[in-house]
Amino acid sequence: MAIFHLDFKIVKRSEGMSSCSKAAYHNRSRITDDRTGNTYDFSHRTDLSHHQILAPASAPSHIIESSTTLWNEVERVERQKDGQTARYFDVAIPCELNNADKIKLVVEYCQKNFVDKGMIADIAFHDLDSKNPHAHVMLTLKPITAEGFTKKERNWNQKKNVLLWREAWSALTNSYLESSGASERIDHRSIDAQHTEAIESAAITLDIEEKALWLAKATLTSRPPMQRIHRAKWNSAEAQEQRAAEQAARDEIKQEALTTYYAFKDLDLQIVVDLRSFTVSELPEPIEIILPNTDSQSGSSEYQTPVLVVPAPHTRTQLKTPSSVKAGAIKRAPLKSKRKQVKPRHDGIFRRFTALVIDFFKEKFIWVKKKPVVVRNDTEHDKRIAENYVFDEVQSIYVPRAEFERRARFNADDYKPTKEDITRFPSRPKPEPHDANKSIVIDPSIYPRYKNTNRFPKMRPPRLDDDG
Numbered sequence: 001m002a003i004f005h006l007d008f009k010i011v012k013r014s015e016g017m018s019s020c021s022k023a024a025y026h027n028r029s030r031i032t033d034d035r036t037g038n039t040y041d042f043s044h045r046t047d048l049s050h051h052q053i054l055a056p057a058s059a060p061s062h063i064i065e066s067s068t069t070l071w072n073e074v075e076r077v078e079r080q081k082d083g084q085t086a087r088y089f090d091v092a093i094p095c096e097l098n099n100a101d102k103i104k105l106v107v108e109y110c111q112k113n114f115v116d117k118g119m120i121a122d123i124a125f126h127d128l129d130s131k132n133p134h135a136h137v138m139l140t141l142k143p144i145t146a147e148g149f150t151k152k153e154r155n156w157n158q159k160k161n162v163l164l165w166r167e168a169w170s171a172l173t174n175s176y177l178e179s180s181g182a183s184e185r186i187d188h189r190s191i192d193a194q195h196t197e198a199i200e201s202a203a204i205t206l207d208i209e210e211k212a213l214w215l216a217k218a219t220l221t222s223r224p225p226m227q228r229i230h231r232a233k234w235n236s237a238e239a240q241e242q243r244a245a246e247q248a249a250r251d252e253i254k255q256e257a258l259t260t261y262y263a264f265k266d267l268d269l270q271i272v273v274d275l276r277s278f279t280v281s282e283l284p285e286p287i288e289i290i291l292p293n294t295d296s297q298s299g300s301s302e303y304q305t306p307v308l309v310v311p312a313p314h315t316r317t318q319l320k321t322p323s324s325v326k327a328g329a330i331k332r333a334p335l336k337s338k339r340k341q342v343k344p345r346h347d348g349i350f351r352r353f354t355a356l357v358i359d360f361f362k363e364k365f366i367w368v369k370k371k372p373v374v375v376r377n378d379t380e381h382d383k384r385i386a387e388n389y390v391f392d393e394v395q396s397i398y399v400p401r402a403e404f405e406r407r408a409r410f411n412a413d414d415y416k417p418t419k420e421d422i423t424r425f426p427s428r429p430k431p432e433p434h435d436a437n438k439s440i441v442i443d444p445s446i447y448p449r450y451k452n453t454n455r456f457p458k459m460r461p462p463r464l465d466d467d468g
Contacts, residue, residue, distance in 0.1 A: 002094035002177060002184040005134075005228075006166050009089065014082035019071045019138070022088060026124040026136040027051055031068045035075045049128040050103055054110055054121040059144045067122055074140060077149045086138050087156075093125075093133040094173060096182035102128055105176050106135045113168055118143035118153070195221040209265065216261035223253045 011017045024031040024040035028048040032039045055064040063073050071086070078085050093102045103125060110121040122138040141156065142149040155161075170188035177184055187194055195218055202214035226246045229239045389398040409415060 002096055002173070002182070002186050003092055004170060004173075004186040004188055005090070005092035006169050006188070007089055008087060008162055008165070010084050011086040011088060011138075012082070012084050013078075013080070019074055019085040020068075022086065023067045023071045023122060023138055026088075026122070026138060027067050028124070029067065031071070033075060034072045047126045048124060049099070050125040052103075052107065052123045054107065054115045054123065056115060056118055056120070056144055058146050059120060060146065060148065063144070063148070064120060070120065070122065071138075074142075074149070077142070084141060087141060088136065088138045090134055090136050091169065093128075093135060094177060094182070094184065094186070095131060095133060096184055097176060097180055099128045101176055101180065102133055105173065106137070109169055109172050110137060112172075113165055114139055117156075119156075120144055191221050191223070191225045212261050212264040215264050216257040219260040220253055220257040223249060226250070 011019045011022055018033055018036070020031045020033040021040045025042050028042050028045045030039065030041040030043050053064050053067070053070065063070055074085050091106065093105065097105065106123060106125070110123060114121050120140045124136045126136065127133050140149070142152050166188040170186055174185050198214045198218035198221060202211050202218060205211050205214060227242070229243060233239045385398065388401055390401050390404040392399045392404060
């Protein structure tokens with residue numbers, strides 16, 4: 001069965017990823033990253049069916065020679081240590097197509113949506129002969145020219161592009177399915193969006209055949225979406241049971257959609273259908289419907305057409321006769337309760353007890369008492385502000401008077417620092433001279449080495465060169 005799966009992601013160095021590693025995994029090859037020196041080898045895997053690189057006509061041939069040269073060049077031109085090097089996605093290919101059409105479909109999609117805009121696409125096809133044919137595609141983030149890669153194209157990162165790319169894949173795949181004669185179709189939207197569209201379209205259409213088709217699609221999309229299972233957990237028994245249960249529910253809903261189509265296909269347009277939620281199924285045995293005679297004052301006909309009353313989702317449909325009396329006009333007698341009504345006691349015991357409890361809490365807790373509100377005199381407040389604060393025209397705020405006077409004195413032309421200012425801002429301390437030890441007697445006569453000789457050590461100035 002053809003399914004839609006198209007997921008875009010980014011190779012980020014900040015997450016420890018490498019485009020060489022990702023390319024080696026997709027291509028099932030051995031690639032050495034020249035930037036880090038790491039070697040990634042996935043050549044032992046045997047599920048690679050086809051590999052192809054698509055590039056614009058202006059791309060240098062030595063860059064697109066192989067995946068190794070391509071992604072090593074991408075890693076070389078990216079200078080940021082936490083930069084993004086590539087965009088990649090994996091896409092599910094319909095099993096209804098043959099291998100040639102599968103390859104042609106992905107290549108045409110990549111050429112129209114990515115390569116024609118200046119990207120390079122590295123495509124790897126896996127498991128084309130199995131029940132899970134898919135392709136892995138890696139895209140460059142920088143346009144390629146004859147001189148090499150240029151600056152990153154930021155417009156490629158817009159979120160609206162992802163929606164356009166998903167819609168383009170859905171439309172192109174459906175055209176291939178139609179050409180091959182398959183009845184299956186895919187849709188890039190969610191199950192809920194498809195269900196809402198089917199309900200709205202079935203409500204406004206007048207053609208009975210088209211209405212039946214929309215109702216069948218609404219029934220088909222009334223199921224919950226299938227959960228994705230990671231490749232590492234695919235072979236586990238729990239994952240297989242989960243997928244088998246989801247497929248069984250999907251097949252049951254599919255049969256129910258066919259029943260819905262054939263049930264509504266031959267119905268009269270006079271039947272009123274509530275399209276908000278419904279499920280149609282075949283009755284186990286025929287049931288005779290008897291329409292009772294009702295005293296209608298609206299002048300209804302002798303024979304009334306049955307009305308299809310729609311129950312809640314995932315329940316069976318019931319047929320009921322329309323009532324001539326409106327639901328709002330039906331008056332029902334109130335039910336009499338057998339319970340005796342308890343009248344409140346008027347002895348005042350509860351009221352006195354409540355007052356005692358409130359008084360107790362008022363005495364024990366200070367926060368219960370209301371603090372008196374202090375009413376300030378505006379005249380005294382203004383007087384205090386005028387005495388202690390001055391309006392600073394430079395800062396446009398009120399500053400303390402002492403601070404304002406200190407700044408004014410400091411900015412004056414005849415300003416001389418006071419002793420307090422010098423203490424607050426002292427200069428660099430001068431190093432104190434070291435006291436020489438004058439107790440040492442420097443007398444050559446006391447040294448026996450120089451006794452009775454004239455060879456005393458002398459201090460001579462250094463000899464200067466001729467140039468100096």
